[in-house]
Amino acid sequence: MDLIALSRLGGRHLVTLHLLLDSQSVTRTAERLCTTPSTVSKTLNQLRDLLGDQLLYRQGNQLLLTPFAERLGPTLHRLLSELNGLTCQSAFDPRQWQGTLKLGLRESLMTWPVGPLLGQLMQQVPGLVPEIWSKDEQGLAALAAGRLDFVILPHDQSQPLPRHPGLVWETLREDQLVCLLRVDHPALSRPWDLDAYLSWRHLAIRDSELANPFFEQSLAQQQARRQIGATLPDFTSAAALLPHTDLILTAIGGWATQIATHSRLVIRPVPFDYGRVSHSLVWYGPAGENPAHRWLRQQLHALANALA
Numbered sequence: 001m002d003l004i005a006l007s008r009l010g011g012r013h014l015v016t017l018h019l020l021l022d023s024q025s026v027t028r029t030a031e032r033l034c035t036t037p038s039t040v041s042k043t044l045n046q047l048r049d050l051l052g053d054q055l056l057y058r059q060g061n062q063l064l065l066t067p068f069a070e071r072l073g074p075t076l077h078r079l080l081s082e083l084n085g086l087t088c089q090s091a092f093d094p095r096q097w098q099g100t101l102k103l104g105l106r107e108s109l110m111t112w113p114v115g116p117l118l119g120q121l122m123q124q125v126p127g128l129v130p131e132i133w134s135k136d137e138q139g140l141a142a143l144a145a146g147r148l149d150f151v152i153l154p155h156d157q158s159q160p161l162p163r164h165p166g167l168v169w170e171t172l173r174e175d176q177l178v179c180l181l182r183v184d185h186p187a188l189s190r191p192w193d194l195d196a197y198l199s200w201r202h203l204a205i206r207d208s209e210l211a212n213p214f215f216e217q218s219l220a221q222q223q224a225r226r227q228i229g230a231t232l233p234d235f236t237s238a239a240a241l242l243p244h245t246d247l248i249l250t251a252i253g254g255w256a257t258q259i260a261t262h263s264r265l266v267i268r269p270v271p272f273d274y275g276r277v278s279h280s281l282v283w284y285g286p287a288g289e290n291p292a293h294r295w296l297r298q299q300l301h302a303l304a305n306a307l308a
Contacts, residue, residue: 005092008044009050014017016043018080020056021073022147024063077146078166092291094299098127099292104151107234112258113173113279114152117303124299136233139209140164143284149293150300154252156214158275170297172281173304176253177215180260181269182243184302189218194224194271201229203238203249215250215274222272239263279304 019029026044027188030037048055053068065073105114110132122128133142135153142148144164152172155161161169179197181187187196196217204226219225229247232238238249243264250270260267281300283293 012078013043013050014049014080016040017047017055017072017154018076018146019143020044020063021065021069021076024056024065039267050065055066063108067213067267070283073145074165077144080146083087084222092295094125094295096127097292100129100131101150102131102133102135102148104135104140104148105141106135107129107277108239108255109152109154111236112255113304113307116298116307120303121296121299125296130297131241136208140167140282141166146284149283150297152279153210153282154255154277154279155210156275156277158214160211162209166283166285168285169280169282171308172279172301172302173254174276176277177250177270177274177277178253178256180239180251180256180265181250181268182245183264185246185248185266187246187248188266188268192268192271194222196224197248197271198224200246200248202226203241203247203272204228204231205235205238206231206233215270215272218272218274237264252279 016029019032020026020040023029024038025034025280026037029039033040044055051068055069056063056065056129058064061210103114109115118130122130133148136152138148140162141164143151144167154175157171187200190196216226229245230238230241232241235249235251235255238251239259241247242249253267256265256267259265281297283297
């Protein structure tokens with residue numbers, strides 16, 4: 001351990017670097033630190049000398065990360081989270097706390113259950129400012145790198161989960177799968193069984209981070225396979241297409257109930273064993289021990305359990 005080199009690398013350097021890696025902007029980093037861009041640039045030059053790497057370089061109007069800076073991001077996030085745990089031991093007061101909660105999720109989850117949960121949480125914590133990111137823009141990798149506080153996503157409980165060191169997965173709410181069809185779908189005039197389910201084409205939802213759903217594997221074991229008629233980025237866009245086609249969407253029951261209430265859609269059960277599904281709350285382990293994050297996490301669980 002080079003104590004002399006470490007003594008030159010102060011907390012101000014680490015926090016500035018963390019914000020620079022997150023925003024890739026000297027101006028935005030200065031705004032968040034309530035300082036000037038010239039001060040941030042001076043700290044960045046000191047970091048370059050101390051770490052022996054350019055860290056960020058300019059390409060046109062953009063600042064891009066060097067490969068070393070990209071590798072450094074998760075390690076720096078873990079370090080600052082652990083240091084923050086040493087300095088934030090006081091009790092959390094939801095009425096006085098002010099801060100941003102950065103969430104990564106599918107857009108459709110704002111319909112249910114995240115929208116209702118956040119609405120209640122914002123009443124309990126008046127100073128809370130949610131910052132919502134599409135999971136395709138900022139997902140599990142961003143969570144591991146410290147750019148998000150939590151990720152909420154639905155998935156099959158038997159589905160292999162992505163491996164990101166330090167991430168904690170906790171069931172927020174269990175649910176069931178259902179099928180959504182338009183109200184005048186021809187399949188509704190016949191018995192609804194597996195043969196009927198497989199005789200029509202289906203909507204698939206793209207996900208670059210999760211493996212194939214367990215229900216797809218369950219069908220494969222029965223020598224059955226869905227015919228995909230269209231692939232979309234989110235369940236909300238899929239529901240918008242359903243009333244105009246004979247396609248079928250397999251989705252989480254709680255969300256489907258909300259959508260069917262306001263659209264010309266009907267719900268049918270999934271006609272085979274698909275295992276168990278849930279919404280998971282995911283966070284980075286040490287960061288979750290921050291008193292504010294711990295309270296917010298516990299409150300999200302309590303609100304989710306009380307959700308009708």
